[in-house]
Amino acid sequence: MTDTTIGIDISKDHLDACRWPADETCRVSNDAAGHRKLLRWIAADLAADLAADLAADLAIVAFEATGAYHGALERALHKAAIPCAKLNPARVRRFAEAIGTRAKTDRVDARLIARMAAMVEPAPQAPKPAGHAPLHELQLARTSLVRARTAARNRARHLTLPLLRRQHADRLRCIRRDLAAIDAAIAALIAADPEIARKAAILCSIPGISKVSAAAILADLPEIGTLEPAAVASLAGVAPITRESGEGKGQAKVGGGRRDLRRALYMPALAAARFNPNLEAVYERLRACE
Secondary structure: OOOOEEEEEEOOOEEEEEEEOOOEEEEEEOOHHHHHHHHHHHHOOOOOOHHHHHOOOOOEEEEEOOHHHOHHHHHHHHHOOOOEEEEOHHHHHHHHHHOOOOOOOHHHHHHHHHHHHHHHOOOOOOOOOOOHHHHHHHHHHHHHHHHHHHHHHHHHOOOOOHHHHHHHHHHHHHHHHHHHHHHHHHHHHHHHOHHHHHHHHHHHOOOOOOHHHHHHHHHHOOOOOOOOHHHHHHHHOOOOEEEEEOOEEEEEEOOOOOHHHHHHHHHHHHHHHHHOHHHHHHHHHHHHOO
């Protein structure tokens, strides 16, 4: 591995990049034109085959996870065969504190990310399946609608005026209609992608996991099937974290990970603990360790 890394700070409108250790910086717009300009800057020339030029010069391009703002950049980097890694923002801030960096600007953050990537050497991330982006977007919309439905049902208990109750009933019918449309779109998307359909079939073969749960798992964990079980548990935030210091041994507890994924796993786990003999044995073993 070479010593050259590139850190990118992502905002809604701009991308600030820093090449480390040369400490060269670049700012582009966070859109398709800006992404093309950034790829040319990363390659340092206008060569068509970016991957060939980068092979001897670049270790990795790193950036923070920023919700909706990093997705297009991530896809552009994968399309250009550029090794990239997505970093946890909390870990980046802790790294800043560890090296004594208190200032926070876009360029400072880009330099910080590049330095962290050089020291930590994160592994390049594999491209997500082509159907993951629309599946994840549909799943987010579905989650929002389910929460709206729950809130509406709770409010309905306290409504007394006929007008408000009629409006509330109309709102619930609208939510149910939108949920049905989204569920149909999710099912069609999964059926149209052979790889996602194969993973969904495997998940649904596990007692306790329904089609809805399988879709939620695939949307929040596209890496499933490519990682070791311990790595998957860590991503989900269900891997116990050991706490030991000297002679003291604290209780290992879970933490971190992807919150929406844990929520998607909660009800299937409860069902599996009752009706899946293999997972029931695991559940009882874990309870015995408390």
